Amino acid sequence: GAGVSQSPSNKVTEKGKDVELRCDPISGHTALYWYRQSLGQGLEFLIYFQGNSAPDKSGLPSDRFSAERTGGSVSTLTIQRTQQEDSAVYLCASSFGQGAGYTFGSGTRLTVV
Amino acid sequence: QKEVEQDPGPLSVPEGAIVSLNCTYSNSAFQYFMWYRQYSRKGPELLMYTYSSGNKEDGRFTAQVDKSSKYISLFIRDSQPSDSATYLCAMSRSNDYKLSFGAGTTVTVRA
Numbered sequence: 001g002a003g004v005s006q007s008p009s010n011k012v013t014e015k016g017k018d019v020e021l022r023c024d025p026i027s028g029h030t031a032l033y034w035y036r037q038s039l040g041q042g043l044e045f046l047i048y049f050q051g052n053s054a055p056d057k058s059g060l061p062s063d064r065f066s067a068e069r070t071g072g073s074v075s076t077l078t079i080q081r082t083q084q085e086d087s088a089v090y091l092c093a094s095s096f097g098q099g100a101g102y103t104f105g106s107g108t109r110l111t112v113v
Numbered sequence: 114q115k116e117v118e119q120d121p122g123p124l125s126v127p128e129g130a131i132v133s134l135n136c137t138y139s140n141s142a143f144q145y146f147m148w149y150r151q152y153s154r155k156g157p158e159l160l161m162y163t164y165s166s167g168n169k170e171d172g173r174f175t176a177q178v179d180k181s182s183k184y185i186s187l188f189i190r191d192s193q194p195s196d197s198a199t200y201l202c203a204m205s206r207s208n209d210y211k212l213s214f215g216a217g218t219t220v221t222v223r224a
Contacts, residue, residue: 004156031210040121042201042214043157050210059211091156101147102212104156 002026004105006092012111013082021077021108023092031095032075033102034067038088046090049075050097082112116140119202119215127223132189136202136215139183143204143213146178148187151199151217160200161187192222 005024013019025032034046045059049069060066064082069075079086089109093102119136126132134148145164149157161176163169169176177186185204189196202215 033210035214040216042115042117042119042216043203043212045211048210056210093156101159101162104149104158106154106156109154 004092004094004103006090006105006108008108009106010109010111012113015084015112016081018078018080019082019110021079021090021092021110023075023077023105025073025075025092025094026103027073029094029096029103030072031097032069033093033095034075034077035091035093036088037091037107043091046077079110082110084112086110087112114139115216116213117202117204117215120218121216123219123221125221125223126192128192128194130192130222132187132192132196132220132222134187134189134200134202134218134220136185137183138185138204138213140204140206140213141180141183142206144207145205146176146185147203147212148174148176149201149203149214151201153198157201189220194222194224197221 007022030051032049035043037043047067048056064080067077089107091107093104095102117138148161151157166178166180173190175188199217199219201217203212
């Protein structure tokens with residue numbers, strides 16, 4: 001597609017429920033990233049996928065967070081047993097390769113009530 | 114102490130003024146420096162991308178990097194109301210895909 005597409009754009013969920021966030025990167029981009037943006041905070045790295053290599057999961061804040069990327073394209077970020085502190089904007093980005101400028105999607109605004 | 118420090122503002126300027134934004138950082142290994150612009154409810158958009166020290170100009174935007182002082186700046190000349198947004202600095206080490214971001218500075222340009 002023309003840009004990085006994320007869905008849903010907004011999600012309100014009850015504490016304790018699981019949520020899935022989807023990212024469709026730019027066609028041909030081999031690298032895909034998830035970041036989290038909390039109010040008044042900078043973007044926080046979560047996870048990185050590059051081609052068929054093992055993902056870098058070092059930024060995931062707890063084992064309630066997981067992500068996968070199917071067929072080298074679409075990625076899903078899953079948060080299990082959501083907590084109020086998980087409320088944030090989750091941003092996905094893609095790039096041609098490591099070190100290249102990212103293109104971000106518009107994000108999913110997650111609110112846990 | 115955060116790895117990248119950025120004054121959150123807010124910063125309000127009249128149309129036509131020069132906007133001056135800056136970030137400081139603590140990690141001397143950073144080699145790549147970026148500025149992103151983020152409009153409300155949108156993702157960050159890459160504005161400027163520079164390597165190591167020096168200046169880079171693109172239209173009304175000038176990015177400066179001073180590695181000796183661990184200080185980077187973005188200047189916006191002849192600011193327009195459409196420049197009203199949050200500006201985020203970001204940086205990375207050589208051969209590293211992870212970016213370290215500042216918290217962002219919110220800028221309003223008054224017509």
